[in-house]
Amino acid sequence: MNFASIVPVFDPAGPYAGSITTLSWVLIAMAVAVLAVVLAALWIALFGGRRLKARLGGATVVWAGGIVFPVVVLSALLIYGLSLTRNLTAPVPPDAMRVRITGEMWWWRVAYLDRQGQPLMIDANELHIPAGRPVLVELESNDVIHSFWVPRLSGKLDMVPGRRNTLPIQADAPGVYSGQCAEYCGGPHALMGFVVVAHAPDEFDAWLASRRTPRPAIAMEGAALFRSTGCAACHRIAGTDANGTAGPDLTHVGSRRSLGAGILPNNRGTLMGWIGDSQSIKPGNRMPPYKILSADELATLAAYLEMQK
Structure with missing residues (x-):
């Protein structure tokens, strides 16, 4: 079993994941309601009286149920969904931390960036961030299409060779948040996990300072x-x-x-x-x-x- 794959998808830990979770529950509720209507119509068609069957097959019901209802409901869901998730495309603060994550077969290359977008520090398969602050993640791929997804912190976004996509993430509280490649990329795709570690801001600053300290050569x-x-x-x-x-x-x-x-x-x-x-x-x-x-x-x-x- 993937060590980092057991993820509580409907337990958001930040504002970006929160809006997606709310939209997901709304869509699930709407799907259940539509299913109930369809099952009711099916019951009437199979077991209802002649009068009910005649009404169900009438032109008014066909127009209302087949055209008006889908147009109204889907349009409302589209408008609601776009307004609810607009924070995913809103600009992050200019001083927000930036990280570049590159999908590889079958692991993750992580580069912490400076203000000019140049790598400050290189790591792999694990990302450390300050809690309570938005982080802009630049997503790339060096081989095939991968998809970066840490469900409790944000949505998922594809990593396409030759293209750089951006995704904001944020953890409201310190903790360890698991992620997974969400696009089949061949071979051991199911074993391509990821870990995000959120620190309290002062602890993150101390962690970052320790990583920047010159490391003595280890001769052994x-x-x-x-x-x-x-x-x-x-x-x-x-x-x-x-x-x-x-x-x-x-x-x-x-x-x-x-x-x-x-x-x-x-x-x-x-x-x-x-x-x-x-x-x-x-x-x-x-x-x-x-x-x-x-x-x-x-x-x-x-x-x-x-x-x-």
Whole structure:
């Protein structure tokens, strides 16, 4: 089961998700009402008396039920829905935090941006935001169509290759909010989860400052093993000579809550299992298995990655 896929869809945690949830309940209620009318008409057609059947088949009912009712109801729902969800397309404050999330097969590349739209910090599969503040998310894809969806924080929006879409999100309170790719993208699509962590504003500022602090080089057996096994060809760790971009950035992997784009809790045991044979955990992902590594070597690599806070 996807570690981050159990999401209470109808439990909004922010204003953008709130308007979508309200609209969803209105549409569900309207669908139930229409179903009730259709079932009543069906009952009359099957079991009603001749007079009721004659009225049901009359021109007035056909015009009212087949044309007037749908036009009026759908027009009202369209106007109501657009007015209710207008906050999704309203401009965010100019000083709002900006993040660029890029869909990959089958994980998420996360870049925190400065005021000019340039990356300040790179991460993967996890986004940290300040609670109570809107955040503008720029959505891109490097391969196929993905769809970014964190149900409790906002609506879903497709990530289309060659195009940049924008989506505002906001969490009213600190917490951990799960998301999921909502557009089939092949292979292990169902195992492409995402996590948003909302901090109290002062805690977020402290977290961001800690991430910007220069990291000392870690010279140890794990670092050497990381290079010699070829991990550095696909992954980046800031402050080292590992500068690969094919796979997720591992600069802060030790502090993430999950592994494999939300499918495993992050601890030493799951790290060892993922490095040793990720294909048995997430079939079809682009990381090759490392079955040639001994248990001691896997433990050494996992310990090294745990230190990447």
